[in-house]
Amino acid sequence: MATAEPREKPCVDAALTTPVREGGQDAWTRFEGVSIAIGHYVRMAHEGRMSREEAWRAIGEYNAAMIRPNWPEDRLWVEYERLWSLHIARNGPPLIRNDGAPAAREIATFTLGALLDDGTPMPDDIIGPRVLTPGGMLVLGGAPKVGKSDLVISWLVHMAAGVPFLGFTPPRPLRVFYLQAEIQYHYLRERMQQIGLPPEVMAAARENLVVTPKLKLLLDEGGSALVAQAIQQAFPAEPVDILCIDPIRNLFDGGPDGGGENDNAAMMFFLKDRVEVLRDHVNPDCGIILIHHTKKLSKHQVKEDPFLALSGASALRGFYTSGLILHRPDEDASERKLEIELRNGPALPSKLIDKVRGQWVEINPMNERLVRAEVGAKHDAERMRKNDVILCLLYEEARRGKLYTFAQFSEAFENTGGLGGRTIVHDRLSVLATKGKVKFIRGPAATRIGLAAERSKYGYLCVEGMLLGTGGETVDPDTGEVTPELIPALPSHYKCPQTGAVLPVENPSVWVYQEEDEA
Numbered sequence: 003m004a005t006a007e008p009r010e011k012p013c014v015d016a017a018l019t020t021p022v023r024e025g026g027q028d029a030w031t032r033f034e035g036v037s038i039a040i041g042h043y044v045r046m047a048h049e050g051r052m053s054r055e056e057a058w059r060a061i062g063e064y065n066a067a068m069i070r071p072n073w074p075e076d077r078l079w080v081e082y083e084r085l086w087s088l089h090i091a092r093n094g095p096p097l098i099r100n101d102g103a104p105a106a107r108e109i110a111t112f113t114l115g116a117l118l119d120d121g122t123p124m125p126d127d128i129i130g131p132r133v134l135t136p137g138g139m140l141v142l143g144g145a146p147k148v149g150k151s152d153l154v155i156s157w158l159v160h161m162a163a164g165v166p167f168l169g170f171t172p173p174r175p176l177r178v179f180y181l182q183a184e185i186q187y188h189y190l191r192e193r194m195q196q197i198g199l200p201p202e203v204m205a206a207a208r209e210n211l212v213v214t215p216k217l218k219l220l221l222d223e224g225g226s227a228l229v230a231q232a233i234q235q236a237f238p239a240e241p242v243d244i245l246c247i248d249p250i251r252n253l254f255d256g257g258p259d260g261g262g263e264n265d266n267a268a269m270m271f272f273l274k275d276r277v278e279v280l281r282d283h284v285n286p287d288c289g290i291i292l293i294h295h296t297k298k299l300s301k302h303q304v305k306e307d308p309f310l311a312l313s314g315a316s317a318l319r320g321f322y323t324s325g326l327i328l329h330r331p332d333e334d335a336s337e338r339k340l341e342i343e344l345r346n347g348p349a350l351p352s353k354l355i356d357k358v359r360g361q362w363v364e365i366n367p368m369n370e371r372l373v374r375a376e377v378g379a380k381h382d383a384e385r386m387r388k389n390d391v392i393l394c395l396l397y398e399e400a401r402r403g404k405l406y407t408f409a410q411f412s413e414a415f416e417n418t419g420g421l422g423g424r425t426i427v428h429d430r431l432s433v434l435a436t437k438g439k440v441k442f443i444r445g446p447a448a449t450r451i452g453l454a455a456e457r458s459k460y461g462y463l464c465v466e467g468m469l470l471g472t473g474g475e476t477v478d479p480d481t482g483e484v485t486p487e488l489i490p491a492l493p494s495h496y497k498c499p500q501t502g503a504v505l506p507v508e509n510p511s512v513w514v515y516q517e518e519d520e521a
Contacts (some may be wrong), residue, residue: 014042023070032069039064040082044089048096049223050279058082095227128243129161130171132347133324134289139277141319143296143312144328149338149357150293151184152193153328154248156362159199161244163206168340168353168364175206176243179233180213183252187215198360212236221247221276222255233284241285247277248293266317273321294318296327308341332379337365388430391419393439396465400491403471405443405453405462408432431463438516440465441493441507451489460504464493466513 012020012030017038022028040061047057061082065072090096128134144150160167164175185193190213197204214232219225233242247253254263255276261268281290296311308327309319319325325343340353354365395415399406406414412428421427434440443453444461451470453462474487492510497503499516 012038014038018042018064018068021068021070032073036065036069036073036078036081037085039068040078040085041089044082044085047086048089048093049275050096050226050283051275054086094224095231126173128172128176128289130173131350132344133170133342133350134244134291135323135346136287136289137281138323138346139273139290139292139321140324140326141292141294141312141322142326142328143294143309145296145298148328148330150328151182151248152357153355153362154246154291154293155180155193156197156199158211158244158246159197159203159207162210163203165203165206168355168362175210177237177240178211178244178246179236179242180211180246180248181217181229181253182214182246182248183217184249185216190215196360217253219253220255221253221272221280225253225255226276226280230280230283242288243285244289244291245281245284246291246293250292250294269317270321273318292322296329309343334379385430388421388426389434389439391421392427392430392434393465395419396440396463397468400465400468400470401486401488403473405464405470405491407456407458407462408460409458411463435460435497436499436502436516438496438499438514441513442495442497442504443491443493444495444504447492447494447510451491460497461495464491 012034017030017035020028020035022030022032022035024032043052043057043060046052047054052060058079061078062075065075065078125136128136128138129140134140142150142154157167157170158178158180161170161172161176162178164172166172182190194213219228221229233245236242250272251263254272256262256265256268257271257275259265259268261271263269277290277292281288294312298311308329309325311327311329312319312325323345327341328338329341331337331339337354337356340355342350342352344350355362356365357363392411392415395418396406396411408428408431411431412424415421415427416424421430431440435442441464442461443451443464444456448462449455452472456462468491469488470491472487472489475484476487477484493507493513494510495504496507496514498505
């Protein structure tokens with residue numbers, strides 16, 4: 003006895019465009035066609051690509067155009083509700099597009115005259131000046147371990163407290179949801195407790211900043227629905243102002259084709275079908291901050307266009323409204339540079355920043371060397387080395403019973419330890435004396451410790467903690483150990499940093515550095 007071969011299930015495109023008649027006359031039944039169509043539009047609504055009302059209208063249009071004769075509307079509705087409930091049970095809460103969001107097919111147009119005549123006030127910046135605007139997207143990029151997350155945490159705390167940060171100003175305390183996927187709970191807690199901000203700032207931000215511990219999910223259909231639900235639970239009364247995603251890489255969903263960050267199509271899918279749909283659901287006007295890694299570029303490339311360092315597809319750069327790059331101009335220095343690119347406002351200069359006593363601060367760019375910075379830094383290091391060599395020589399020579407005047411030391415140690423010629427040594431000594439690191443013993447103070455009377459302007463050179471060898475010996479009464487006899491060599495005069503005059507020291511036992519005294 004022959005058996006009927008099982009029919010293949012039609013694809014969605016074929017089912018949506020092929021009429022189906024009753025009585026099994028076609029390749030599939032009316033029930034199969036309706037089920038495929040309803041399932042397709044249920045998925046679209048669940049992913050937030052259309053509202054439930056739009057999905058129901060599309061199902062009705064399919065029924066009217068392709069099902070012959072049409073299914074009764076009440077039966078169609080029952081099947082729609084059944085499949086919707088089943089899909090929710092299997093895939094979690096839906097990410098439903100706001101009913102107030104404009105349909106994708108509605109394109110707004112304005113004449114030049116309308117734009118010129120519109121005098122309504124501009125909307126307030128979420129973060130001014132034009133750094134993050136309503137409905138805007140900001141991307142902050144930086145290399146691993148450069149301090150992105152630490153900077154972002156401090157920034158978001160300030161925004162939640164309504165306090166300016168590095169010149170970035172919120173109009174009021176903002177509601178911030180920080181979706182971070184790198185730091186586990188206990189280490190996140192530790193980092194938050196170590197923020198070195200004033201207590202009043204922390205108090206103002208306590209309820210306005212909501213943070214997730216390390217997440218193990220992708221921002222796909224299910225993940226987006228969970229995040230939307232978490233945001234609405236965190237801010238039930240008022241909509242969120244800022245949604246920060248840190249980092250993109252840990253939450254990236256490239257869509258059905260499974261593309262990565264380097265795929266332009268996958269990046270556009272993530273930005274438009276995941277991030278923007280999520281934004282439309284929680285608050286179409288909220289600002290998005292995306293934290294992203296950068297690839298390695300040469301210093302010349304960073305100087306020419308630092309935003310080329312953003313990892314992955316170029317589609318990202320064409321999509322955001324503001325871009326920030328955090329990098330170290332000098333790997334051996336603690337300062338970072340924040341490069342800024344704005345699409346919705348005038349250009350902002352880059353900022354030189356550093357973390358001082360637990361707080362991020364902006365450094366005056368006038369203090370930054372602009373010309374041949376690397377060469378200048380090497381010269382600075384060499385000068386510091388020579389200073390250390392001179393101080394060590396003075397200390398060690400004193401223990402041998404030898405003290406020197408300016409001229410005698412410059413001549414005696416010319417080209418010693420890489421100090422250079424006599425003039426260079428003399429100049430270094432002069433700088434050290436002005437800064438208070440070298441002082442002098444002259445007059446009665448010199449004769450009291452057995453030094454010959456000197457005729458120089460300054461006297462004998464003296465450094466902090468100096469001990470003078472007398473040539474005698476001391477014997478330890480307990481151990482019998484014999485050691486050279488050393489007596490303290492205390493300064494009697496110092497060089498005035500303002501006039502260069504030689505002035506008496508007020509208290510020889512207290513060493514004062516002029517730099518600290520002036521500070």
